[in-house]
Amino acid sequence: MAPYESEQDTTEAEERSAGRRKAARYLVPVAVAGVAAATIGLVPALASGDDPDLPKLTAQELIEKIAASDTERLSGTVKINTDLGLPSLGGAGAGAFAPGGSGGGGGEDGDDKGSAADPGAKLMELASGSHTLRVAADGPEKQKISVLDDAAEYSVIHNGDDVWAYDSASNEAYHAKDAGRKARGGEKGELPKEVPATPKDFAEQALEAADETTSVTVDGSAKVAGRDAYRLVLTPKDSGTTVGRIAIAVDAKTGTPLKFTLTPAGGGAAVVDAGFTKVDFGRPAADTFDFTPPKGTKVTEEGSGPGEHRGGDGKDVGEPGVEVIGEGWTSVAKIKLPGGQGLPAPGSTDMPADAQRFLDSLGDKVDGAFGSGTVFKTRLVNALVTDDGTVYAGAVTKDTLVKAAESDR
Missing domain, CATH: 2.50.20.10 (Lipoprotein localisation LolA/LolB/LppX)
Known part of the structure; x- marks a missing residue:
């Protein structure tokens, strides 16, 4: 029609x-x-x-x-x-x-x-x-x-x-x-x-x-x-x-x-x-x-498990700040990783072998005014992770990510 x-x-x-x-x-x-x-x-x-x-x-x-x-x-x-x-x-x-x-x-x-x-x-x-x-x-x-x-x-x-x-x-x-x-x-x-x-x-x-x-x-x-x-x-x-x-x-x-x-x-x-x-x-x-846990169920209360990340003062640690670069469908989210560093180097003991193989299969190395980094691609969402620990992500192409990172420096 x-x-x-x-x-x-x-x-x-x-x-x-x-x-x-x-x-x-x-x-x-x-x-x-x-x-x-x-x-x-x-x-x-x-x-x-x-x-x-x-x-x-x-x-x-x-x-x-x-x-x-x-x-x-x-x-x-x-x-x-x-x-x-x-x-x-x-x-x-x-x-x-x-x-x-x-x-x-x-x-x-x-x-x-x-x-x-x-x-x-x-x-x-x-x-x-x-x-x-x-x-x-x-x-x-x-x-x-x-x-x-x-x-x-x-x-x-x-x-x-x-x-x-x-x-x-x-x-x-x-x-x-x-x-x-x-x-x-x-x-x-x-x-x-x-x-x-x-x-x-x-x-x-x-x-x-x-x-x-x-x-x-x-x-x-x-x-x-x-x-x-x-x-x-x-x-x-x-x-x-x-x-x-x-x-x-x-x-x-x-x-x-x-x-x-x-x-x-x-x-x-x-x-x-x-x-x-x-x-x-x-x-x-x-x-x-209605829900009642069946007999023998292991119950975890929110805030009681190790998944709740807290600072030294016992307060919740918030999510990293997100800044948006651009507008519309080509907008890119910028996130600064904690510690100011990017992904572990190949062979690093900081990352499981399965995870390293997964990332290597997705990534393309790129360079620019932002330094160097790796672009990880899917059919929809792509992300550039720079070596200094900044992530640029969105439903955008590799070139759009690189341009966003360039404009941010």
């Missing part, structure tokens, strides 16, 4: 931007337990042979429909596929290098290595491969997301003041209080969303990035999870970004995002494809959000 309209006039930019900001605030609140993580992304195209015949909408009208959506209750199944082009680690995934991951998880003999149920490690597994999730939401105080495996299940449950994470494979649980998150800058009743896990999460990030650097169109319709949907397409105008285009399937009745597909500028399969395969907008059963 041909697009309903071409790119909108620049005179509408301010109104369009305000609508997107509103949309980002009001999308259905299906949240996940938060961890500090990079942008990740997801399979099949939205189009099918049975695309519904829907009334025509402009891009602005569709964005306003998303913004007006009052969906706060739903349940369903989400399929996520991520293909960042990362090399195989022979059984060691990205979580192998994170506390609580496969290379540092807790267990009966691993009390000093954190909890295997800590969301900081478990949800990073969504950054690669195919995953099936069950999600449920009943307003801002109750959400649940479960990652289903062949023989196990990992769930994060938010119910009022409590957040529980439970890993059935290890029979470990992780417990946090909303009040603790609020003290660190989060709002009560909301879980941090650095790791997107539903079409809403991905759409929210994309809409926040959509401004005058983006062409926004309505490109036909689709059937998603048996429901009629419009296809909203965001295409970056900037060169230098690794993002080709983003397609969001928006439920024609409720305005809820049902599917998100990100295609890289380099072509090939989607980097990210997240979509409902089944969805119900009725209120989930109340006991969906």
